[in-house]
Amino acid sequence: MPNILFAATTDRWADYEAPLTAALDATGLDYRLATEMPPEEVDYIVYAPNSAVQDFTPYNRLKAVLNLWAGVENVTGNETLRAPLARMVDDEGLGQGMVEWVTGHVLRHHLGMDTHIVNPDRTWDDTAPPLSRDRPVTILGLGTLGQACAKALRGLGFPVTGWSRSAKQLSGVRCLNGAEGLGVALDGARIVVLLLPDTAATENTLDAGALARLAPGAVVLNPGRGPLIDDEALLAALDSGQVGHATLDVFRVEPLPVDHPYWAHPKVTVTPHIASATRPESAARVIAENIRRGEAGEPLLHLVDRAAGY
Structure with missing residues (x-):
């Protein structure tokens, strides 16, 4: 059963809790989804770069970080992140x-x-x-x-x-x-x-x-x-x-x-950064699919090339 930590601001959790739950339920996986969890128990982090999580060192069983944003420039330079990083590509x-x-x-x-x-x-x-x-x-x-x-x-x-x-x-x-x-x-x-x-x-x-x-x-x-x-x-x-x-x-x-x-x-x-916004319902499906893939041993979607920066 994958343990999934939602690491973002409180208002984001209010937007994402229901869509993420529905999308994860649709995968058929047994899972645990929470905003707080002992680091050593976390398998996946659904992540916003402005969250409180900045040091990934304690997350020693982490399988992937799934970024909520398309931009990853504030994450790629974090040397404590050793797990795969996927950016948000929400068609x-x-x-x-x-x-x-x-x-x-x-x-x-x-x-x-x-x-x-x-x-x-x-x-x-x-x-x-x-x-x-x-x-x-x-x-x-x-x-x-x-x-x-x-x-x-x-x-x-x-x-x-x-x-x-x-x-x-x-x-x-x-x-x-x-x-x-x-x-x-x-x-x-x-x-x-x-x-x-x-x-x-x-x-x-x-x-x-x-x-x-x-x-x-x-x-x-x-x-x-x-x-x-x-x-x-x-x-x-x-x-x-x-x-x-x-x-x-x-x-x-x-x-x-x-x-x-x-x-x-x-x-x-x-214009106030409105050209392309992450919509919780569709973004939740992208995240859930990547977690399903991770649990099935399939390649993750939208992986970031840390050396290239995107």
């Missing part, structure tokens, strides 16, 4: 939410909706936007979420270029990789979507040099991770007109401080 919740946010904001900028929604001078500009086939979109990051967004945008008719550190293949999408491929992906890009993980190798992917390669007036969308962007370089590019608008959902410090320049900048839209 129903995280994936669909990200697709909806990305496609919604790409269409918003593609169609120029802001001009029509906020038009205090009542100007009549009947210039039609180009069709989607004439508006290329570049996605940096072709993991599960990046691929889902690329497919959705391709389905709407946008030519999509995707870039990733390692080679990927995706039908209908121009896939590039490596340092040279990143330059090609950025050159002349008109809408750029950032969906890379937060690692030492991806920090400041959009720096001054990268922003200079974009088409003048390009749009930047960041629902990925705050450190992917050099904030000072982006603000300078917005002021110069090199970047026409930035819609940002993630930041180096969250909540975004009230005095941060992004709040007041006329070419910046701030």
Whole structure:
């Protein structure tokens, strides 16, 4: 019988207790699920990085840590964690939410909706936007979420270029990789979507040099991770007109401080880290399936490469 420790904040337990119980019951396993348990009895930890559990050393029979979040940058560097770490890849919740946010904001900028929604001078500009086939979109990051967004945008008719550190293949999408491929992906890009993980190798992917390669007036969308962007370089590019608008959902410090320049900048839209949220019902099924796999001796899903950082 697996012993499962739920290690997260109290409000999370209120959200997850019923869905996790239902999902674990559906596996047919006998199990014990609790928010407190002697460390030496714990087999699996359902984990939020901001929980009280930071030292994994006492958990000497631990089979796996199952992260509640897609991001694992606050866990991978923990040297006390020796058990396998799985990140949250929830196609129903995280994936669909990200697709909806990305496609919604790409269409918003593609169609120029802001001009029509906020038009205090009542100007009549009947210039039609180009069709989607004439508006290329570049996605940096072709993991599960990046691929889902690329497919959705391709389905709407946008030519999509995707870039990733390692080679990927995706039908209908121009896939590039490596340092040279990143330059090609950025050159002349008109809408750029950032969906890379937060690692030492991806920090400041959009720096001054990268922003200079974009088409003048390009749009930047960041629902990925705050450190992917050099904030000072982006603000300078917005002021110069090199970047026409930035819609940002993630930041180096969250909540975004009230005095941060992004709040007041006329070419910046701030959304409060809502692009892709873990939904308890669907996330519970992902967690339960991994525990079932662990007990059956099957490979766990969504394992993290600790060396790569994701």
